[in-house]
Amino acid sequence: MSQAPNFYFNSSTEKPYLIITAVEAEKEALQRGLGGDNRFVLAAAGVGPASAAAGAAAALAAADYRLVISAGIGGGFVGRAPVGSLVIADAMIAADLGAETPDGFISVDELGFGSSRIAAEPELSARLAEALQAAGHPVTTGSVLTVSTVTGTAETADRLVRRIPGAAAEAMEGYGVAVAAAGRGLPVLEIRAISNPVGPRDRSAWNIIDAMKALESAGALLTEVLP
Numbered sequence: 001m002s003q004a005p006n007f008y009f010n011s012s013t014e015k016p017y018l019i020i021t022a023v024e025a026e027k028e029a030l031q032r033g034l035g036g037d038n039r040f041v042l043a044a045a046g047v048g049p050a051s052a053a054a055g056a057a058a059a060l061a062a063a064d065y066r067l068v069i070s071a072g073i074g075g076g077f078v079g080r081a082p083v084g085s086l087v088i089a090d091a092m093i094a095a096d097l098g099a100e101t102p103d104g105f106i107s108v109d110e111l112g113f114g115s116s117r118i119a120a121e122p123e124l125s126a127r128l129a130e131a132l133q134a135a136g137h138p139v140t141t142g143s144v145l146t147v148s149t150v151t152g153t154a155e156t157a158d159r160l161v162r163r164i165p166g167a168a169a170e171a172m173e174g175y176g177v178a179v180a181a182a183g184r185g186l187p188v189l190e191i192r193a194i195s196n197p198v199g200p201r202d203r204s205a206w207n208i209i210d211a212m213k214a215l216e217s218a219g220a221l222l223t224e225v226l227p
């Protein structure tokens with residue numbers, strides 16, 4: 001883990017919700033939206049699927065939780081999730097877990113080594129998406145791809161959406177968090193606030209400020225939607 005998880009005291013008798021972000025800025029944006037709701041415990045576990053899985057697993061070993069949420073900024077596939085919008089995952093997909101061949105990519109599923117897809121908890125995901133829509137926030141439901149390398153060309157972006165037609169966004173942590181949650185039999189959600197389009201590397205196309213505001217809005221609605 002590149003950053004130590006920051007655990008917050010929770011006085012409720014109910015098991016809390018665990019939210020794993022990559023960096024402190026994402027955690028703080030969510031905390032602003034959550035407004036001190038002590039049902040939530042947040043940890044910034046570092047960038048990438050390995051740090052995310054290790055951070056989530058450590059938090060889950062230390063206390064009991066009822067739900068795990070992977071949240072942060074992400075890239076939106078063009079025409080599906082614009083910058084500033086939110087994506088609520090229907091599934092977390094390890095998009096680069098497999099083997100490259102001269103004829104194309106073979107997923108870990110096709111190789112017979114497990115599954116590259118973990119489904120999000122459908123009812124809560126739908127409720128959160130509906131609440132965001134009702135609040136007037138642009139939101140898309142679709143698969144969130146977990147990659148170890150940020151996509152940096154139009155060719156790679158096209159290849160990903162052709163191979164995974166339901167892809168709405170990509171980020172680097174969701175599948176790692178989902179593996180840790182699945183290891184404990186816990187439901188999982190992923191929320192991505194879109195900071196940039198997936199495609200040719202262009203730092204000027206990034207809008208971290210709007211993405212952090214969107215993450216804050218998602219935090220505020222989580223307090224209403226979760227039981």
Ligand SMILES: O=C(O)c1cccc(C(=O)CC[C@H]2O[C@@H](n3cnc4c(=O)[nH]cnc43)[C@H](O)[C@@H]2O)c1
Nearest residue numbers: 022047048073074075150151170171172173198201
């Ligand atoms: O320098 C670049 O060109 C560049 C482009 C996109 C993302 C990065 C990062 O280092 C971000 C890593 C961090 O943010 C999430 N994130 C945000 N946008 C994306 C994306 O388009 N693809 C993958 N991850 C993204 C990610 O979850 C990490 O936590 C640098």
